[in-house]
Amino acid sequence: MLFDLSIYRVKGDSMSPYIPNNSFVITKPLTNMKKNKLLIFDHKVYGKLIKSLINVDSSNFFWFKGNSSKSISMQDIGPIKKEQIIGEIIFSISKSSIKFHL
Amino acid sequence: MIYNLLNFIDKIKPVEKTSAHCDIPCKIYDPITSQIAVLTMIRLVDLINEIETKESLTAQDHAQISRLVSQKEEHGHIVKDEIRIIWGDYIKQPQLEKYPELHDLAHSIMLGASKAKQNIDKSATVDLLEKVNRFAEIFWDSKNIKTFKAVSPYPPEQELIYPDLKK
Secondary structure: OOOOOEEEEEEEEOOOOOOOOOOEEEOOOOOOOOOOOOOEEEEEEOEEEEEEEEEEEEOOOOEOOOOOOOOOOOOOOOOEHHHHHEEEEEEEEOOOOEEOOO | OOHHHHHHHHHHHHOEEEOOOOOOOOOOOOOOOHHHHHHHHHHHHHHHHHHHHOOOOOOOHHHHHHHHHHHHHHHHHHHHHHHHOOOOOOOOHHHHHOOOOOHHHHHHHHHHHHHHHHHHHHHHHHHHHHOOOOOOOOHHHHHHOOOOEEEEEOOOOOOEEEOOOOO
8 A cells, every 4th residue: 555545466367347357456444425436345245346336324224236238236346334445546547549438 | 558567567566456346147037027027017008998988087097007107107117127137148149140039129129118008909919028028038038948938827818928948
């Protein structure tokens, strides 16, 4: 971690083609709960996951989905607490492109 | 260039991994779930229509209609979900080339299921079954499995496409 920034390597195709398998992503701590924001969180079954934020419900649970039809579903991921959120993606680096996610 | 640099660093001092986790590709696909869900919708419309013919409705009848409508809604979602899974996960370019109607057919099933959910209209549900049956026919043909038509041996006794799995 450097200046609150962290780097992760993405494994899997559920965010493809937006973030292809083997991309690198840079995260910063969560600043807001904007819909469709890409977040990394700690899942008790799947470990560290990268997914798109769909909604924060009235009980303050975060709900996520993948970007590909191959992704595990929102129901499989289940509700995520704010304490489980590790950070939000600010940019991603794949073999062919660098994308900013602001 | 940045990617190559990060890749190099990752090899020397591996960065933490995050998973874009996917479903396990179990390869278990079968349109029968969606076909039975449409049959259920047809049956539910029949049951609602039966209650509607009564001269006056009791509280029990109102409660029953509410349950039937709720179930019809749920089975409409099942139809859409099951078709979407096959369409999104199983159907690939070779199937699309062999059956060019697939995209339009899948989309028309989505629209048809919505229409069947929104209305108490038997013709909308029967029309939906026809589309889902065609989807099933294509699915089995893509696996080189012959199909046959038979009337379901239970209400609403509609014709379904079944795979002929006997060798």
